Amino acid sequence: MTIMQLFQFSTEDACEDYLIRIRWPEGLSCPHCQSKDFGKRKGKTRAYRCLHCHRFLSPTAGTIFHRTRTSLQQWFIALFLVATDKRGLSALFLAEQIGVSYPTAWAMIQRMRHAMLKRDLQYKLSGHVEMDEMFIGAPTEGKKRGRGTEQIPVLVAVSFSPAKDGKEYVGFAKLRAVDTIDAPTIVKFANDVVEKGSTVRSDGYSVYPPLEDHGFIHDRHPVGKQKAHVILPHVHTFISNLRSFVMGTYHGLDETHLQQYLDEFCWRFNRRKRHQEMFDRLLLACLEKEETPFSALT
Numbered sequence: 323m324t325i326m327q328l329f330q331f332s333t334e335d336a337c338e339d340y341l342i343r344i345r346w347p348e349g350l351s352c353p354h355c356q357s358k359d360f361g362k363r364k365g366k367t368r369a370y371r372c373l374h375c376h377r378f379l380s381p382t383a384g385t386i387f388h389r390t391r392t393s394l395q396q397w398f399i400a401l402f403l404v405a406t407d408k409r410g411l412s413a414l415f416l417a418e419q420i421g422v423s424y425p426t427a428w429a430m431i432q433r434m435r436h437a438m439l440k441r442d443l444q445y446k447l448s449g450h451v452e453m454d455e456m457f458i459g460a461p462t463e464g465k466k467r468g469r470g471t472e473q474i475p476v477l478v479a480v481s482f483s484p485a486k487d488g489k490e491y492v493g494f495a496k497l498r499a500v501d502t503i504d505a506p507t508i509v510k511f512a513n514d515v516v517e518k519g520s521t522v523r524s525d526g527y528s529v530y531p532p533l534e535d536h537g538f539i540h541d542r543h544p545v546g547k548q549k550a551h552v553i554l555p556h557v558h559t560f561i562s563n564l565r566s567f568v569m570g571t572y573h574g575l576d577e578t579h580l581q582q583y584l585d586e587f588c589w590r591f592n593r594r595k596r597h598q599e600m601f602d603r604l605l606l607a608c609l610e611k612e613e614t615p616f617s618a619l620t
């Protein structure tokens with residue numbers, strides 16, 4: 323999706339038709355009787371009537387687009403901005419661009435981030451994985467970020483595949499903000515995001531060896547003569563990119579939302595080779611059912 327292609331969404335109907343194509347690539351299908359015959363949509367409601375069982379189907383039911391006062395056009399611009407912005411979209415900017423209040427824009431961004439997380443939770447890292455930990459500072463409101471404020475531990479896992487030429491190719495990444503770094507936390511993270519049987523490469527930190535007892539192969543490399551970035555090259559490159567992302571976006575936010583920023587960063591990283599498809603993929607992620615109550619996000 324390019325900015326020029328956004329012109330195709332010049333009406334609400336155009337947005338809705340596109341949404342239907344993404345959600346039902348084979349065409350609208352009745353969830354009750356599987357019929358594909360629908361009557362013309364009536365009035366302003368987004369409901370189509372099944373010609374077979376006469377029930378109504380709303381293309382947005384159960385998704386984050388349902389029953390919001392925000393139009394699909396506004397949502398589509400927001401999706402485009404989030405899908406293409408590499409630095410994390412500010413709610414203030416979004417509010418100005420699409421003409422909604424700041425809290426509405428903020429909630430929209432949170433919902434998109436949550437959809438990204440749900441999508442990424444469906445995949446685990448496998449094969450070869452590097453794991454390490456980092457710390458991210460959380461400036462409290464009204465305070466300037468300063469040196470020495472780095473405090474929230476974040477666990478990092480990056481998968482890679484060794485090639486015949488001796489090189490290693492980076493695959494996907496997972497991040498989790500945690501309260502503390504100890505062996506049980508590491509094991510839980512690995513269980514949640516890495517397939518059993520995978521090989522986990524780490525430095526010599528004592529929290530990693532228990533992975534051996536939980537179905538992982540542990541490849542331990544104590545930092546001795548070699549520098550950490552030589553031992554764990556993929557995770558270190560990833561961490562330095564994450565640091566610049568955090569520096570560019572993480573201002574005046576409290577730590578309760580750190581995980582959502584991490585999720586957004588991972589989602590984008592994991593799709594870095596497919597940025598032409600980002601819009602469609604984000605739209606699809608947002609169309610997944612099981613809507614989280616707004617209260618859970620704030």
Ligand SMILES: [Zn+2]
Nearest residue numbers: 352355372375
């Ligand atoms: Zn039906």
